[in-house]
Amino acid sequence: MKLVIINYGSGNLHSVHKAIEAVNNNLENPYEIIVTNTPSEILNADKLVLPGVGAFQDCKNAIHKIDGLFECLEQVVIGEKKAFMGICVGMQLLAEKSLEFGECEGFGWIPGEVIKIEAPADYKIPHMGWNEVTFRNHELLNNISQNTDFYFVHSYYFRTQKNENCIATTKYPNSITAAVLKENIFGTQFHPEKSHNNGKQIITNFLEWEPS
């Protein structure tokens, strides 16, 4: 089984890779982990991870700069329904559009849009640090307690159009989407790769996940 981490120059690529590798080493049947942007390798993936930090538009442009990358992502994730996890901006990209630095189109895989966090004046933006996550029961959140802290860094968030696609939230002080899910597509606003043991648990759950 092959797990592909998409390399399009994202700043957190190394951290994501190392965290997945650490978890993978403890699995009975570890994946072959491949960090790549080569379409032919992505087409052979059994699972995909899309990291992402920085501005939405920059990440989107970086993906589209690589010839054929988006098209083969779409084929594997939408066409063949392979398990996918997006992290931070890698999750926000799943939306139809983002309003960060003007309007920018996303992948459109999950209905909704990425908008600025609205918080009272005494709340710092970016929303940076460890915050509690509450979630709907799902195997991707196995062995995680309600109100567990995860590490967030963001100024925008994914407001899903449908409640059913938002499976976890945090409060700052208003409710913010912490994780999204649609069929085989999973995404976290927080950084599992930086969320210590609980983050590793999320990665374990994703590696063991077999979306029906």
Add this chain to the structure above:
Amino acid sequence: MLKKRIIPCLDVDRGRVVKGVNFVDLIDAGDPVEQAKIYNSEGADELCFLDITASSDDRETLFEVVKKTAENCFIPLTVGGGVRTIDDISRLLHHGADKVSINTAAVENIDLVAKAAKKYGSSTIVIAVDAKKNGDKSWNIFTHGGRKPTDIDALEYCIEVANLGAGEILLTSMDRDGTKIGFDNELLSTVSSSIDIPVIASGGVGKLAHFAEGVLEGGASALLAASIFHFGEYSIKDVKTYLAEQNIAVRI
């Protein structure tokens, strides 16, 4: 609720920890990776490395240290010291740093802040500010590790870098650094109340009450400390337990 972060800071010289914890079971107390692992398991919310290597020839060692730390510690790692160019930032991030802190280079070339924030995202760019009091509610910044004075007003500078896209300010009081008499909470609150981005308090912490004061009086989002942890006076857990008792939200 968003937690107040506790961040131990390690001074690293040519790949070795300068002021280190005397943990008994540590095989190599000078190894930053070993130290980082312990802080990671003790519940530190983030880690900070300050590279104080003087010669640029010796800086390669830092990249190895960052790489190994990132392979072993799954919490955010900020690296600063001697960061001067976009290329420096890029190399640190590539080796596994999550954030890069810039000090002197941002003062000398303010454009670097906007360029770095645009390229890597605001959340990746920490601006380190060394400030010294020069009058009533007025502080000037120093560069070159606190050796070189400037006539730049600390508050105005922090507002400027925040507007340019800095993600956080690491604010060190030079008056308090090493004194153990507490953070300069007046400096912290003056800056924190004037900008939207988080402020990390640094310099002067000597006892548990100082951590609480940094939050309650200084308005800090995170608290950085070096020697109080390194000399084993208090553990991360001691600090967090104390703050929780004061009704300050921390990750336990």
